[in-house]
Amino acid sequence: MNPSATGWIDKFGYLVKDNNDYFNSFEELYALLKSTGFVYGINLDIPPFIIKEVPLSEDEKAKINLITALYFTYKLKNNEPNFEAFLGHIFKFYKDLGINRISFLNKFLTGKKTSSKLENLLNSRIYLEDNVISKTFNNIITNSLLFIDVLSFKRYLEGETSIKEYAQRLEHVTINITYHTLNSKEKNKNDEKLAQLFASSLTFIESEKQNFDGSYRNDLVSKYSTSENRYFLDVACLTVWEDQSLDYTESEFIFGIGKDLGFDKNEIANSLQDVTRFFNLNVHKIPHLKDHNLAVQFYDSMSKIVNKLILRNSKRLQKELSESKELVTLLSKSTIKDLSPEEKKKVQNQLVDIFKSIPSLAIFILPGGAVLLPIFIKLIPKLLPSSFDDNRVDE
Template structure:
C-alpha cells in the first residue's frame, strides 16, 4: 500500500477485510492508536496488520492511521462489514462538517468514485498547508488534531441529526484551551512554543485567536460525559506538560485538577502520565517538533527525505519489473521448443502488456518538462505505468 498514490483506500479495503475483528471494542482501538502516536498527533508507526512495501513518511502514516480509526469506529458502531457502506457514510460525515468541497480542477483528476474523492479529503485533513513550497520548508506538516475527526465521527454515528460542525468547534475549543493553560502551568521553552504553534495550525473549525483562551473551558469539561472524549483531553494535557521529560509540582497540580474535572481518579490520571512518559522515552528522538533546526537544515532534510524516498521506491519497482522481464524471456524461449500451459501463456501476456505500458511513460518522462507531465498523465490514466509501479493494485 502506498498512501501517496491513487487507489490506496481501495487497497486498504481489500486488506482490512481479513482483519475485521482486529479491534474487538473501542477501548482496544483507542489503546493501539495511542501506542502508535495517532492520539497524540505524532504518528510513529501504523497498525501491524497493514502491510507496506516502503518506509512511510509521517504524513503517510497519518493517512493510514486516520482511515483505520474511522473505519473501525464505523465497524464497531454499525457492526457493518461492507466497506462501500463505510465509504458512503464517511463521505456524508465530512459533508456535515462542510469540508467535502473538491474544486473543479481537482475533480478532473479525481473523478466521481467515492474512494477517490475520499483520498482527496483525507489529504486535505492530514496536511496543514496546501502549498508545495511551505511543505518543503516545514519539517512538520501533519495535522496534530486528527483524532478529533474520529471522536466527531463516533458522535455522528450515534446522533446523525446533531449539529456536527458546532460540536467540532466545541471539541477544538476545549483541546486548544487545555493546551494553552497546560503550557501556562509551566516554564515555557522552545519546544513548548513549537507544540503550541503546531496545535494552533491544526485548528479547522475555530480561529486560534486570544478570545478563545478563557476559564470557561473548565465549565464545559464538567458538562462533557463522553469517556473517550475526556480520555483524549487528558492525553492532550499530559502530552503538553511532559514534552520536556519532566513534571514539576505546578504541572502535576494542573494535570490532576483537569483529570478530576474530566471524571478520572488518581490511578487513571497517573496511568495516563506513565503512558506519555513511556511514549517519549521510546520515541523522543524521532518526534519532529522536538528537533531544533534552522531553516536551511530543515529544507535540506525535507528535500533529502523526498529524494531518498523516490530513489528507494523506484529502485525496488525497477528491480521487480526487470525480474519479471527475465521471466518473460525464459517463457518466450520455452515457447520456441514446446507449448506453454494456459497459466504460462497468461503470465507471458500480462508481462508483455506491462512492457508496452512502460514505453509511453518513458517517452513522456524524457520530454522537456516530462518530470512534471508524467504525474499528471498518471492521474488521468492510472494504468499508464507497469504493475510494479502500482503499489495499490488490488488483485482480483
C-alpha cells in the same frame, strides 16, 4: 499499500476484510492509535495488520491511521460492516462538517468512485499547508488534531445532528486545555512549537478569537463522554511533558484537570506514563522537537523525499543503470573518491536522461534539481552490485 498513489483506499478495504475483528472496543482502538502517535498528532507508526511494503512518510502514516480509526469506529457500531456503505457515511459526515470541498483541478483529475473522491478529501485533511515549498521547508506538515475527526464521527454515528457545532466545541476545549496547561509550567521552545502546531491545526475555530478564561472546565464531565475526556487528558499530558527539566508527573494542574474530567489518580498517572514512554522511545523522530536551522530542515526534508522516491523506483533504476556502464562506473567511483568537474557533469547529464524516463523522479529535472544529486549519489550504492563497494554491509 501506498497512500500517495491512487487506489489506496480500495486497497485498505481489501486488507481490512480479514481483520474486521481486530478491535473489540473503542478503547482498544484508542490504545493502538495512541501507541502509533496518532492521538498525539505525531504519526510514527501504523496498525500492525497493514504490512509496510515500502517506507512510509509521516503524512502517509497519518492517512493510514485516520482511515483505520474512522473505519473501525464505524465497524464497532455496525456488526456487519459494508465498506462501500462506510465510504458513503464518511463522505456524508465530512459534507455535514463543511470540509468536503475539493478544488476544480482535483475534481477534474478525480474519478467518479466514492473512494477516489475520498482520497482527495482525506489528503486535504492531513496537510496543514497546500504549498509544496512550505512543506519542503517545514518538517511539521500534518494536522495534529485529526483525532477530533474520529471523535466527531463517533458522535455522528450516535445520532448527533449538529455535528459541526460539536466539532467546534471539541476544538474549543482542546485549544483551551493546551493554553492553560502551558501557562501552568515554565515554557521553553518546544512548548512554543507545540502550541503553534496545535493552533495551525484548528479547522472549526480561530485561536485568536478564543476566550481563555477557564470557563470550559465547568462543562467537562457533564457534556462529554469518557472517550472524549480521555483525549482531553492525553492532550494535557502531551502539553505538560518536558524533557528532563521538571518533575511533570507531579503537576498539580494535570491532576486537577484530570479530576475535573472524571478520572482517578491512577488513571491520570497512567496517562502521564504513556506519554513519557512514547517520547522516550521516539524523542529523536519527532519533528517539532528538532531545533534545526532552515538549511538543515530543507536537506532533511528533501533527503526523506528522495530516499522514498529512489526506494520505490529501485527496480526501474537498476534496469536503467545497467544499460549505462559508464554511468555505473562513475557512480561506483564516487562512493570511494571525489569525481572531477568533468566527471560530475557527465554523471549529471546521464542521470537527467534516466530521470526523464521515470516520471516520479521529475523533481531532479526541475530548476535547481542538481542540488539533490549529492543526496541521490549517497543512496546509489544500495542499488549497485556489492562488488562496486568494498565497505558495503548487508543488514
